[in-house]
Amino acid sequence: MNDLVVYGSPLSPFVRKVEAVLKFKGESYDFETVNIMDLPDWYREISPAGRIPALRDRRIGTEGVPGTIADSSAICLYLDRKLDTGLYGESAFDAGRVAWFEEYADTELAMNIGMQIFRPLIFPLFTGAAPDLETARKAFGETLPPRFDYLESALQGGAYFVGDRFSLADIAVGALMSQLGMVAELPSIDRWPALIKHCEMIKVHPTFTDNLAMCEKMLSGVLPEKFDLS
Numbered sequence: 001m002n003d004l005v006v007y008g009s010p011l012s013p014f015v016r017k018v019e020a021v022l023k024f025k026g027e028s029y030d031f032e033t034v035n036i037m038d039l040p041d042w043y044r045e046i047s048p049a050g051r052i053p054a055l056r057d058r059r060i061g062t063e064g065v066p067g068t069i070a071d072s073s074a075i076c077l078y079l080d081r082k083l084d085t086g087l088y089g090e091s092a093f094d095a096g097r098v099a100w101f102e103e104y105a106d107t108e109l110a111m112n113i114g115m116q117i118f119r120p121l122i123f124p125l126f127t128g129a130a131p132d133l134e135t136a137r138k139a140f141g142e143t144l145p146p147r148f149d150y151l152e153s154a155l156q157g158g159a160y161f162v163g164d165r166f167s168l169a170d171i172a173v174g175a176l177m178s179q180l181g182m183v184a185e186l187p188s189i190d191r192w193p194a195l196i197k198h199c200e201m202i203k204v205h206p207t208f209t210d211n212l213a214m215c216e217k218m219l220s221g222v223l224p225e226k227f228d229l230s
């Protein structure tokens with residue numbers, strides 16, 4: 001039994017972010033699956049917004065609310081303070097920039113990739129219904145390109161979002177972009193070369209590979225091939 005427990009599903013990009021931080025530090029943890037379609041009461045108590053992930057540090061509390069933290073950003077901050085991850089950059093300014101990209105990924109990308117692409121395509125498949133390709137194509141073709149333009153410009157042709165080194169900014173954006181890459185062909189490398197190279201780097205990054213392999217396994221039964229949204 002490990003000190004830390006992550007509650008959630010590997011398919012959540014927010015859970016993926018937390019797992020990537022733990023992997024980055026080589027920290028062992030337990031994983032307990034929580035189904036967001038049917039949240040148990042004990043989980044609502046530790047995550048009052050009814051969302052995954054939540055974290056438990058058993059050194060602080062083994063049952064109920066004590067020792068738990070909800071929300072991936074809050075969890076990552078805790079892990080940074082506890083494990084000294086070095087994932088918030090070198091300077092105070094870098095830390096602010098990292099937090100900005102994390103926020104951008106968790107809102108702007110999550111709204112469009114999670115809510116407008118992943119859910120409409122994948123959730124129906126679990127119940128045998130037809131995927132909502134129209135909603136997904138609209139997000140892919142209309143609402144996401146300006147966000148990709150912004151991320152491309154932020155990379156300035158480089159490999160990382162902040163301070164020339166791998167940080168939580170890369171993890172947060174990578175967690176969302178890999179949510180897209182799991183279900184659809186990635187957007188054009190000609191139009192967004194640095195961003196797509198970043199996606200390719202994340203796909204094989206040791207902080208992501210276990211989570212992505214698990215997701216592939218979970219989706220293999222329902223998703224025979226990736227959608228072409230172009």
Ligand SMILES: N[C@@H](CCC(=O)N[C@@H](CS)C(=O)NCC(=O)O)C(=O)O
Nearest residue numbers: 012013014036051052053071072073
């Ligand atoms: N700000 C939260 C967002 C977490 C979130 O939205 N998680 C989704 C799964 S990807 C969820 O739990 N949704 C519950 C629902 O839609 O009922 C975080 O960073 O942890």
